[in-house]
Amino acid sequence: MRHKIKILAAAGLAMMLTGVSVLAFSEVSVLMQAVSGKVAIRLEEFTVERGKEVSWKENPVVLPGDRLSKIARIFNRGEECYIRAAVVFTDEKKSGNSLSQKNLTGISDDWIWKGEYCYYKKILPKGGKTDFFQGIQIPSEWKEGEDDDNHWNARVKVDAVQAEYFYPDFSSEDPWGLEKQGVEIQKSPKEEPVDQTADQEPVILKIQQKMQGFSVETDEFFRKMETFLPGRAQTGSVTFENRTKDSREVFMRAEILEENEFLKELEVTIEKRLKDRTELLYQGTLLADQLENYQSIGKIPGEESSTLEFKITLPQEADNRYAAQQGKIKFWFTTDVSGKETPVPAVKTGDTVWRWGVAAALTLLGSLTVVGGILWKRYKKW
Template sequence: MGKKKLVAFLSAIAVITGVCGTYAAYVNTVKVDNHISTGLVDISLDEFQEENGKLIAYENNKTVLPGEQVSKIPRITNKGEPCYVRAKISYDGNTEELEGLSDENISGFSEDWVKKGEYFYYTKILESKEGVELFDTVSIPADWTEAHEEQELSVSILTEAVQSANFKPDFSAMSPWGNQVIELAVKEQDGEILDKEENVKLTVEFNGKAHKLIAAPKDFFSNFSVAMPGDVFTDSVDLSNTTDQTAELFFCTASDTKDPEEQDLLNKLGLEISYKGKQLYSGNLKAEELSKEYISLGKYRPDETGKLDFKVTVPKELNNIYALRNADVQWIFTVREDQPAGAPQEPSDPAEHSISTPSPVKTGDETPVLGFICCGIAAGFVIVAVYIRKRGGKK
């Protein structure tokens, strides 16, 4: 083969290699661990009496006299989530021959208590850790005679509570709580009630300076309060690309919990995700459907932004069995960017799922399949050139 032909072959190889091997795929992943917990309606009842200007624990089995004013102060304390409370007072000691005590002998109710039917209703919301006193005095009738001397009297109090979230009593009705079913608490609140920070901006940014995905905060449910039956939580994630290259964003979920109670809660809670007005998912919070493969959120040009909206719902019928439970679900965001093959590559965390695109890309930084094909073609040209040159030498 002449020198000119050989040069032409080598030039063609250089052109093919240059065109085919120009770009490589850069893939980077960030994971967000979302936490949700359910609350509990939990109250306690303690009784006090005033003695020498101080409140002390109430002393039972007292001997009282006609006309005596007995200090008795029942206090209801909220140990759980904000709630409404009511109390039912019952009296023992009545006989056919002797009358006993009644509501007429009880005093010290504040104007925030109203009597409807058998119950006294507290018309304000009792906030977490707050307490309220029901009454403060029991009056023994002054006209009682020696006939009542051996009579045993008791005043019993039953207290009940219902969550204030998603519930509005009608205190003008004979039954302000309607047909609300009051369940016995199956768990007690341990430790302090934590207030979650609200109005935190949720972001996922393909950062130009760091050249990687950055998510903030670490928990995208951080704006949610403790979940109570009937709650509906909504929020959104701001998406952005601050690099100088176009990049494609992907999204999927994961939940690795083996705890049956946590799995049960994730299956009970609802989740809806939408992007640009289009619903991406509607189902339970576990979202197994989204854990199978990535969903593309589209290509983002430099400085382009978007928004991922989501809603978490708590069923109204969720009962006390689900009180004080915790659950976690992981959201995974991945970016893919085409870069010049010679450009420096940042290390990236491997994603657990394949990325669903017309031209699938494996995780990590690697050359596209087209590049390998082009290199193969170039290698073929080299082999042919060498073979022709050898044959020419023999001639």
């Protein structure tokens, strides 16, 4: 199965439109903002009284043979996800009359039991909800008197894993493959996730005759990236149009505005495309201290255009320490480095000098018992 890649077109407006003020700037920047997603589920319990659904009330009185109305409903407040649920029954008197998953009623065919867990076979969409069970059947063979004043607890636990890049096998006894992968369980962060969509306009920087720098309507472009999840990759580009007859060299540097460990989790690939030729400039992780000075990304022949393409990936193994966060990085471009830092020669394939990237984030698997959650980190091979 081919992995889906989300596309991010990294910013900008085509210039020379009627009524647009076009100015000359020696330096132009592209400010990128990326945010992380989060698996966020909520479990609520209800009961039916006189034909009306109301919130669950603790300690109802039951008799042998009764069907107790108890609805376990799961709400998705985060990214699309798969869920699974389990119920643990306990009683105070330890009388030997115990309840189990066999006493649960109203479980639809969308669920399948595998061991102690019941797996929901469909993807639970953003804002979606589903019921785990509708009630609990009290065995009719129980005798009054044996369990007078006994108290049973039904503890419902729900886990969730992001649906994207995750492929459960419901024919297996371990549909999520947790035992095989040795997944590490982690607590869910309290921060609320930010749902962000990508800006689609391209960035086009034009080089004009008798001008150092670029002719554009603004010296800074701001663009948002789609919300990241582990394993998600996004691509973007900046196009340079040389309107002169002579070749011009372009330089780039990066400035991190919100430095944190979160930014360092990204993997970045940078390529330069000129006509039919594509050159790999860098492939690796983000190390901001090596991008403080301008780096040459090569010369653009007269009356030609060149495109700088990048792919930013949040690794599958990124864990929940970085969930529901955001980061910003600014990329600067110029055709004139006089009076600025000494430029570094263009990097060739295989070198490891370049280090640049844009913020990102993650999340994966959540678990909760009525209220609260635990997330895990998941591994994926591309």
